[in-house]
Amino acid sequence: MRSFFVSLNSEFYKSRKTLAFWSAILLPLVICLLMSWGFISQAPKLANNSAQILWFRYFTAIFGVMGILLLPVLVIYNTYAVTNMEYKGDTWKSLFSLPLPKLSIYASKYVYIVFLTFITMLLFAVFIILTGHGIQLIKSELKFGEYNPNQILFRSFSKLFLSSIGIISIQFLMNLMWNDFLKPFGIGFLFTIMGIITANVGWKYVDYLPYAYPNLAVRNIMQTKGDFNKMLIFDQPIYNSLIYGIIVFIIGYFMLAKKTIK
Amino acid sequence: MSNLAIETVGLTYSFGPQIVVKNLSMQVPKGSIYGFLGPNGAGKTTTIKILLNLLKSPSDQVFIFGKEINSNRISSLKRMGALVEQPAIYGHLTGKENLINRCILLGINKSKCAETLAIVGLTYAADKKAGQYSLGMKQRLGIALALLSDPELLLLDEPTNGLDPNGIIEIRNLMVDLATKHNKTILVSSHLLAEIERTATHVGIINKGELLFQGTITELHNLSKPTIKIEADNQQKATEILVKNGIEVVQSDENSLNVTFQNKEEMGKLNTLLVHNNVTVFSIGVERKDLESLFLDITSKN
Incomplete structure (x- = not known):
């Protein structure tokens, strides 16, 4: 276990100056700031909405963009960036010649990518709450303060986070297989588009396509139409996402254990 | 208890159908500087990767400090430090940060980095x-990474690549220091x-995956049979x-001829023989092939 935590610590140390790390923090901030600017500029039109509807409109605008396209792309990029650090410096060989179990090295990388995604989701929830209340400070007619969205925001972003686990495992596996940007990115992007289309047309097998899960999570939340009690965190796509995540993680480990470091 | 830091027993390794290491039985004594020599593509780096378990060897063919590598991977790697091919470093981190990262992974005090x-x-x-480091600086950083955990066994794959003459001398002196003062075992490929003959105590010569020679530097020198080189006014008559x-004349041309050396008395007799037959001898002496020619001879044989 100690090996796992030192490897995880090292992942953080190595990547703290990279775009992958900073994009996990800055992306939610930038999107929330842009969206709040939009709300501020449209304040007269929105002033008649109740606080609950305001929050719903505000957060679903961000949530929609995030879940449909940004989350899969962010995951695709983060998995590439974290694994590419080793390809770029030709450091796989030095990592595997250290007295550390291969499972620790592998699992720490995976967990670090999961952690980056989790941080992004958490920051989205935090920044939405902060900017929502910030909007009211600037435009007092938008009564964000009259409704407490915290629980539903954290539940929604937890759902979105869990929906990305399957994609993380698949992208991680592809990045371990190929020292290449185009293949994992191209395939991942193609599946993301496929996920969007199949989720929108309601393909009967969409529950088996991991790249559609963020989209399905967004649709599920949108369907509540503000009545968040109807929202379930764990539904079939989320269970499937976790099952994909675990199975592909295990396959990836056996592939890595047999990997020839030429 | 084994006196060997590294031992391979009939090690064979292939990439698909291509055999890159053939029946290699290498023995690196503890405390030695073992020069692992061979032309490019001879199988040196592959062997080093096998010793580090980066490439999986068949069981019971590779032993590090007497322990089989596959079943004792972590305990073996704890005693080793390595530089394989070009240094593996993170370009976006500073030199010091690269070392700190390694300290984190190995659980070493970060104060070791400056040292x-x-x-x-x-x-x-x-x-x-x-x-932004030059190739030589990267090479030094790679060596620093290998040294950081103060390992008993160092595997250095062409460590002087890209270094200037001063750098080469420094690394050479560092290797000698580590072996003599700190009792490290060093396997250095080149x-x-x-480059090797100035530092190594033992030599292994590999070509096309086969170990063609293994022994001490003195044993390598002894492989070269000395000859008597004679320069005379009339080479043809002398021959x-x-x-x-x-x-037996082993070599003859218009400038000199060589015959097998037996002892000094025999050499004196040869001189007398030629002089008595009216041949003027300009020079006569023992000639030994230098190691470079010997190396070329050995590697060209297979």
Whole structure:
């Protein structure tokens, strides 16, 4: 276990100056700031909405963009960036010649990518709450303060986070297989588009396509139409996402254990 | 208890149908500097990767400090430090950060970084991004990474690649220091014999995956049979006289001839023989092949 935590610590140390790390923090901030600017500029039109509807409109605008396209792309990029650090410096060989179990090295990388995604989701929830209340400070007619969205925001972003686990495992596996940007990115992007289309047309097998899960999570939340009690965190796509995540993680480990470091 | 730091027993390894290491039985004594020599593509790096378990060897063929590598991977790697091919470094981190990262992974006190950077002469560039280092500086950083955990066994794959003459001398002296004062065992690979013969106590010569020679530097020297080189005013006449007297001439041209050396008395007799037959001898002496030619001879045989 100690090996796992030192490897995880090292992942953080190595990547703290990279775009992958900073994009996990800055992306939610930038999107929330842009969206709040939009709300501020449209304040007269929105002033008649109740606080609950305001929050719903505000957060679903961000949530929609995030879940449909940004989350899969962010995951695709983060998995590439974290694994590419080793390809770029030709450091796989030095990592595997250290007295550390291969499972620790592998699992720490995976967990670090999961952690980056989790941080992004958490920051989205935090920044939405902060900017929502910030909007009211600037435009007092938008009564964000009259409704407490915290629980539903954290539940929604937890759902979105869990929906990305399957994609993380698949992208991680592809990045371990190929020292290449185009293949994992191209395939991942193609599946993301496929996920969007199949989720929108309601393909009967969409529950088996991991790249559609963020989209399905967004649709599920949108369907509540503000009545968040109807929202379930764990539904079939989320269970499937976790099952994909675990199975592909295990396959990836056996592939890595047999990997020839030429 | 084994006196060997590294032992391979009939090690064979292939990439698909291509055999890259053939029946290699290498023995590296503890405390030695083992020069692992061979031309490019001979199988040196592959062997080093096998020793580090980066490439999985068949069981019971590779032993590190007497323990089989596959079943004792972590305990073996704890005693080793390595530089394989070009140094593996993170270009977006500074030299010092690269070492700190390794300290985190190995659970070493970070204060060791400054000391190790000083050993390899990189203190002045500690805070510069490693991606901006010259090839020589990267090589030094790679050596620093290998030295950081103070391992008993160092595997250095062509460590002087890209270094200037001063750098080469420094690394050479560092290796000698580590072996003599700190009792480290060093396996250093190179394709240049001249670089190895100044530091190594033992030599292994590999070509096309096969170990062609293994022994001490003295044993390598002894492989080369000495000859007597004679320069005379009339080479043709001198050759004829020697052959007529039953002496084997191993080489002859218009400038000199060589015959097998037996002892100094025999050499004196040869001189007398030629002089008595009216041949003026300009020079006569023992000639031994230098290691470079010997290396070429050995590697060209297979």
